[in-house]
């Protein structure tokens with residue numbers, strides 16, 4: 001349980017902050033909402049009070065004996081501003097303290113996370129670009145906004161990142177205040193996510209249980225750490241992570257083509273996707289009918305190993321990370337299989353997950369061991385997938401040259 005100040009500034013996306021608040025309180029955090037005066041024109045104080053179960057702090061003059069303009073920030077484990085409008089970012093960047101939220105930002109010594117939302121022109125304006133750079137330079141985490149429908153008929157970069165993603169990153173900072181340094185700034189990273197589906201006929205496929213959640217967490221954490229992120233997503237039904245470009249693919253062949261193209265100029269490639277090792281050798285163009293009698297056995301062909309191809313084509317300095325889902329068997333335990341696979345695949349890092357018994361697939365949490373080709377070993381206990389993602393990026397950042 002952490003003490004979180006949820007600052008809400010005055011944009012139409014304030015209504016989505018209600019969902020952010022609900023998720024944070026359901027996770028057991030004590031959330032104090034500090035809306036700006038403009039935010040209260042979009043969503044009123046009773047909504048924030050009812051959902052947080054706490055008084056709403058919206059001005060410096062109330063309860064002056066408790067010095068709220070100082071106390072709120074001093075006591076917080078995290079200050080999250082969602083939505084952060086262009087005006088709020090400007091005031092924060094200039095150290096203004098003209099309302100309770102900006103005063104709180106000046107007194108807070110805990111991690112500060114801004115989730116921006118504004119029109120594309122405002123986000124792209126040099127004034128906002130400078131303000132965001134100043135805030136990041138001082139250690140705040142400023143997420144890239146999502147791309148899509150904005151207020152009115154407009155569309156483009158400027159949407160508030162998805163509430164679930166904001167909360168995932170907020171919880172990461174609560175678990176690990178140092179989890180989102182700007183150490184991937186200027187780096188191009190490629191993450192593959194999800195699970196391929198190998199067609200048998202136009203309606204059937206051979207697939208696997210990967211949901212894409214771990215790959216999404218990797219993309220989201222990398223973007224928050226400053227990277228330029230590309231994602232190749234195989235059958236992931238989730239909204240794009242904020243700040244990432246997502247190429248959607250279906251089968252292993254499509255994934256291989258997309259990954260090969262994007263890996264060419266990536267500093268880091270993380271293969272979190274569950275790529276099918278085999279595909280039906282002869283997919284048929286029409287639906288296979290029951291009336292055709294006893295089903296024919298499905299002949300399988302071997303898919304190319306994309307990770308092995310990446311390793312073979314690796315540029316000097318490029319860091320390549322593989323994932324391995326293992327159950328352990330008579331031949332060895334999960335880690336023994338992981339070490340053997342790391343040696344076989346030739347990547348720099350291998351993240352080994354123990355699977356089976358309902359672990360890993362489709363769940364919000366994951367545990368893993370990060371094995372390095374240099375013999376390093378980092379164990380990440382069961383926790384949110386973003387925590388494992390942050391540990392992976394720590395290991396990657398340590399291997400990237402300056």
Ligand code: CTP
Nearest residue numbers: 271273275276277303304305306307322323324
């Ligand atoms: N992978 C890949 N291409 C494939 C299969 C897997 O790039 N055709 C990548 C996955 O994205 C993952 C890693 O390889 O990063 C481990 O995949 P896995 O299937 O566990 O490895 P295999 O060598 O197939 O080992 P196993 O015998 O356990 O299936």
